[in-house]
Amino acid sequence: MSLLEIQDMTMQFGGLVAVDNLSLSIEKGKILGLIGPNGAGKSTAFNCVAGVYTPTKGKILFDGEDVTSHKPWDLCKKGMGRTFQIVKPFAALTAMENVMVGAFATTDNRDKAAAKAADVMDMLGLGDKKDLKPGAMTIADRKCLEIAKALATNPKLLLLDEVMAGLRPTEVDEIIEIIRTLKAKGMTIFVIEHIMRAIMALSDEIVVIQFGKKICQGEPEAVACDEKVIKAYLGDDYAPA
Amino acid sequence: MTQNELKRNCLIGLALAAFALPLVVSSPTYLHILIMLFLFAYMTTSWNLVGGFAGVLPLGHSVFVGIGAYTSTVLWLQYGVSPWIGMIIGGLLSAAVGYLIGKPTLKMRGAYFALSTMAFVEGVRVMVENIDMLGPFKLNGPRGLNIPPLPAQEAGFWSFQFATKEPYYYIALTMLILVLALTYYISHSKFGYYLKSGGEEPEAAQALGVNVASCKVAANVLSAFLTSLAGTFLAQLTLFIYPKSVLTLDLSFELAFIALIGGRGSIAGPVIGALLLRPVSEFSRIYFSDTLPGLHLIILGVVLIVVMLYQPRGLTEPLLGLFDRITAGFIRKPQEDTV
Amino acid sequence: MDLVFFAQDCINGVLMGLIYGLVALGLTLIFGVLKVINFAHGSFIMVGMYVSYWAVTLTGLHPYLALGIIVPAMFLFGYWIQNLLIRPIFIAERDVREPITVIVVTTGMWYVLDNLALLVFGPDYRALSPNPLKGQMLNFGEIFISVPKLYGAAAAVATAGLLFWFLQKTRMGRAIRATSLDRDAASLMGINQWKIFNIAMGIGTAVAGVAGAVLTPFYNVYPTVGIPFDVKSFVIVVLGGLGSIWGALVGGVIIGLVESIGPIFMTSTWTEAIVYGLFLLVLFVKPSGLFGQKHDW
Numbered sequence: 001m002s003l004l005e006i007q008d009m010t011m012q013f014g015g016l017v018a019v020d021n022l023s024l025s026i027e028k029g030k031i032l033g034l035i036g037p038n039g040a041g042k043s044t045a046f047n048c049v050a051g052v053y054t055p056t057k058g059k060i061l062f063d064g065e066d067v068t069s070h071k072p073w074d075l076c077k078k079g080m081g082r083t084f085q086i087v088k089p090f091a092a093l094t095a096m097e098n099v100m101v102g103a104f105a106t107t108d109n110r111d112k113a114a115a116k117a118a119d120v121m122d123m124l125g126l127g128d129k130k131d132l133k134p135g136a137m138t139i140a141d142r143k144c145l146e147i148a149k150a151l152a153t154n155p156k157l158l159l160l161d162e163v164m165a166g167l168r169p170t171e172v173d174e175i176i177e178i179i180r181t182l183k184a185k186g187m188t189i190f191v192i193e194h195i196m197r198a199i200m201a202l203s204d205e206i207v208v209i210q211f212g213k214k215i216c217q218g219e220p221e222a223v224a225c226d227e228k229v230i231k232a233y234l235g236d237d238y239a240p241a
Numbered sequence: 242m243t244q245n246e247l248k249r250n251c252l253i254g255l256a257l258a259a260f261a262l263p264l265v266v267s268s269p270t271y272l273h274i275l276i277m278l279f280l281f282a283y284m285t286t287s288w289n290l291v292g293g294f295a296g297v298l299p300l301g302h303s304v305f306v307g308i309g310a311y312t313s314t315v316l317w318l319q320y321g322v323s324p325w326i327g328m329i330i331g332g333l334l335s336a337a338v339g340y341l342i343g344k345p346t347l348k349m350r351g352a353y354f355a356l357s358t359m360a361f362v363e364g365v366r367v368m369v370e371n372i373d374m375l376g377p378f379k380l381n382g383p384r385g386l387n388i389p390p391l392p393a394q395e396a397g398f399w400s401f402q403f404a405t406k407e408p409y410y411y412i413a414l415t416m417l418i419l420v421l422a423l424t425y426y427i428s429h430s431k432f433g434y435y436l437k438s439g440g441e442e443p444e445a446a447q448a449l450g451v452n453v454a455s456c457k458v459a460a461n462v463l464s465a466f467l468t469s470l471a472g473t474f475l476a477q478l479t480l481f482i483y484p485k486s487v488l489t490l491d492l493s494f495e496l497a498f499i500a501l502i503g504g505r506g507s508i509a510g511p512v513i514g515a516l517l518l519r520p521v522s523e524f525s526r527i528y529f530s531d532t533l534p535g536l537h538l539i540i541l542g543v544v545l546i547v548v549m550l551y552q553p554r555g556l557t558e559p560l561l562g563l564f565d566r567i568t569a570g571f572i573r574k575p576q577e578d579t580v
Numbered sequence: 581m582d583l584v585f586f587a588q589d590c591i592n593g594v595l596m597g598l599i600y601g602l603v604a605l606g607l608t609l610i611f612g613v614l615k616v617i618n619f620a621h622g623s624f625i626m627v628g629m630y631v632s633y634w635a636v637t638l639t640g641l642h643p644y645l646a647l648g649i650i651v652p653a654m655f656l657f658g659y660w661i662q663n664l665l666i667r668p669i670f671i672a673e674r675d676v677r678e679p680i681t682v683i684v685v686t687t688g689m690w691y692v693l694d695n696l697a698l699l700v701f702g703p704d705y706r707a708l709s710p711n712p713l714k715g716q717m718l719n720f721g722e723i724f725i726s727v728p729k730l731y732g733a734a735a736a737v738a739t740a741g742l743l744f745w746f747l748q749k750t751r752m753g754r755a756i757r758a759t760s761l762d763r764d765a766a767s768l769m770g771i772n773q774w775k776i777f778n779i780a781m782g783i784g785t786a787v788a789g790v791a792g793a794v795l796t797p798f799y800n801v802y803p804t805v806g807i808p809f810d811v812k813s814f815v816i817v818v819l820g821g822l823g824s825i826w827g828a829l830v831g832g833v834i835i836g837l838v839e840s841i842g843p844i845f846m847t848s849t850w851t852e853a854i855v856y857g858l859f860l861l862v863l864f865v866k867p868s869g870l871f872g873q874k875h876d877w
Contacts, residue, residue, distance in 0.1 A: 050448060052447075071447070071452070073447050073448075073450050073451055073452045073453075076447075076448060076449060076450035081448075082448050084448070088442040088445035089445075090437065090438045090441045090442055092441060092506065093434075093437060093438070093441075098438075100434060101434050101435065101438040101446065102449045102450070104431045104434055104435065104450070105449060110429060110430060110431065113431070149445075149449055153449055153450055296680075298683060345863075345864045346863070346864075349863070351680045351683065352617040352683055353818075353863060355617075355683055356617065356814050357859075357860055359811065360815070360859045360860055360863075361856070363811055363856055364856030364857060364860070367850075367853045367856065368853045371847065371849050371850055490807075494687065497684075497687075498687075498688075533699055534698050534699065534703070535694075535695030535696075535699055535803075536699065538691050538695040539691070539692050539699065541688075542689065542690075542691035542692035542695070543688070543692055545684065545688035545691075546665060546685050546688040546692070549669070549684050549688070550665070550668055550669065550685070553669075553673075553681050
């Protein structure tokens with residue numbers, strides 16, 4: 001059964017159609033990758049799913065329930081966790097307190113939230129950075145912190161928005177490892193990524209969009225050879241004749 | 242003894258010293274200065290719940306001081322209701338106003354919120370100055386309300402009037418300690434975490450399940466309630482209120498300034514800010530108000546600008562750092578002895 | 581109600597409203613470029629009025645000729661304030677689009693300037709002298725028009741027009757507009773954004789100086805004279821749309837009319853409350869104002 005289902009979703013800003021009739025679904029326990037050239041509408045689609053925007057048209061079903069115009073905080077409580085492309089740590093709080101904000105989604109008790117936060121941070125290898133302020137952390141750690149905050153909310157579905165952008169290859173490998181671990185634990189993950197190596201390695205299925213429209217969907221190998229996808233990324237000249 | 246234990250012991254010591262102070266200080270003038278210091282620390286701490294933790298800049302909190310002062314005074318003068326009860330009623334009224342004004346304005350960005358709170362308090366002041374009777378309640382327009390002092394034997398707890406300054410001193414001190422304890426409790430609770438995260442990065446907080454807008458409104462309601470109690474206290478202390486004394490931008494600004502200089506969002510900030518600034522205000526008012534009018538406000542403004550330029554998070558952090566450094570050597574010694 | 585009185589009130593309202601627009605013009609310009617609400621704007625008006633007062637008193641010049649002194653003096657004042665006090669915050673809080681610290685610092689400036697004026701000049705209300713425009717009236721049948729207000733309204737329109745031309749047609753004006761649209765992109769095009777900010781603040785302050793010079797012939801000068809203008813300017817720019825030059829004039833005229841026609845129906849202090857109510861209403865209903873661009877407030 002699919003955990004997330006997007007049906008004919010359209011998002012319009014004034015005259016600009018950022019997402020055009022997009023439909024897709026994610027099975028429980030799978031990783032779906034969403035790729036596309038810059039400005040294709042990936043982040044907009046994400047923000048619609050996460051409740052930041054209400055789509056102009058279409059329906060979003062989460063765990064069988066229509067959540068189309070629900071607010072971000074409601075969706076979080078229902079089990080949707082997300083990260084932001086540009087990391088948004090709470091600068092005045094320590095790393096641990098940052099994660100605790102997420103953990104409070106599952107409990108009102110401070111000690112329980114702290115324990116939950118500590119667990120998540122240990123799992124992600126942030127165990128020794130609990131008392132640091134985000135400003136004192138490396139980019140890679142801050143990206144990791146972003147995942148930790150989302151995980152602390154106990155999500156059923158994790159939305160990852162370019163968590164690997166700007167990282168060194170070894171750091172990318174670490175994050176790939178983390179995502180694989182999460183999948184092994186049964187987490188369903190919806191991921192936007194620019195780093196092809198990463199998305200090819202991770203995804204069970206990939207959806208490619210361009211100008212807000214879905215142009216291709218399939219397993220990583222199939223998508224990589226698709227004519228339309230190559231055109232979209234490299235231009236007409238590179239398309240196999 | 243660790244740094245934290247030392248700090249805790251210092252705090253307990255300070256509180257005890259504050260309670261014992263009237264045994265040493267008997268001059269009503271100095272007691273009055275201390276009472277006002279506590280009262281401002283109290284009001285600024287209440288302000289800090291929104292202005293500090295929720296990350297907005299309210300510049301109209303005197304409206305709640307005014308509501309508190311007027312409510313209890315009107316009820317006492319016209320119906321003989323004890324100001325203590327008036328205090329609570331005023332607080333509830335302020336909380337309602339805090340909800341009504343906070344609901345639409347707290348959605349706005351910084352400058353717009355600050356502007357609307359300013360406009361609100363100015364609007365309310367202008368209205369009160371124009372109203373002699375609000376329905377059955379006598380507000381007496383710009384002339385304000387006078388609470389006739391009771392003879393010494395009739396004054397007491399029920400009437401919230403005391404012949405000496407000491408009871409006021411203890412009430413103000415107790416109010417301050419209670420509000421600090423409440424702030425401490427909140428800042429370590431879920432609500433506190435939600436407020437702080439929502440104040441810093443609303444979008445990120447929302448994605449983590451925080452309903453930022455309703456948290457801010459809740460903080461505003463609580464802050465309005467607490468600030469309002471100080472209004473009643475102020476009315477009973479001075480026994481005379483008028484629109485330009487309790488419903489002014491000056492008072493609103495002073496609260497914001499004290500918090501900002503002390504360090505918004507920290508628990509100690511408002512107290513440290515009040516400790517640093519109230520004496521400056523009081524003494525320049527006492528000694529220079531004839532020769533150099535407005536001097537204390539110039540000092541306040543200059544200090545504010547300098548602090549914002551060099552320590553935008555306020556003076557509490559550097560001062561606590563200094564405290565740590567001074568006490569660091571003093572703490573290490575016993576440890577070395579035991580080794 | 582007598583129609584003549586009504587016409588008289590309308591004319592007064594429009595004239596005074598245009599002058600209010602001029603008072604708010606500097607605020608809206610500074611916001612447009614720096615994205616900062618200058619809470620000390622009323623104090624800048626006050627400084628402008630004192631500069632105008634002293635320029636006229638000491639030199640005996642006609643108040644409008646004294647603009648030759650007022651405008652450069654105020655420009656330098658604003659330029660200097662921006663460079664010394666606000667630029668460091670912009671640098672320190674580069675990531676924050678609209679740092680609260682700037683509001684706080686400008687509020688601090690408001691306090692310092694107002695009370696400094698009190699300290700130096702005392703609380704006295706000062707009337708301009710020599711004042712060649714004092715009490716002059718034009719007379720059309722039963723309708724009287726105050727000459728200093730008429731000149732002031734004309735100066736308001738002229739200043740707004742000049743500012744509009746400057747921003748649209750000159751090289752510097754284009755650089756200012758480019759910076760206001762996207763400061764980073766403008767920087768990449770070789771525009772020194774700090775210099776632009778200084779100049780924009782200078783121009784905004786100079787316009788406040790013009791407003792001060794226009795006000796002094798019929799408005800007394802005293803240390804806290806800026807406060808009513810401060811709050812009024814906020815109302816006007818929010819009404820007209822933050823950052824819009826013509827919006828400021830329209831907003832000013834609306835406020836001017838409310839103030840002049842309102843007293844027919846109620847006591848004049850109530851109209852003041854209405855102005856604040858109007859302000860809150862606009863903030864709640866259409867925060868981008870009548871002519872403003874939509875911001876994500």
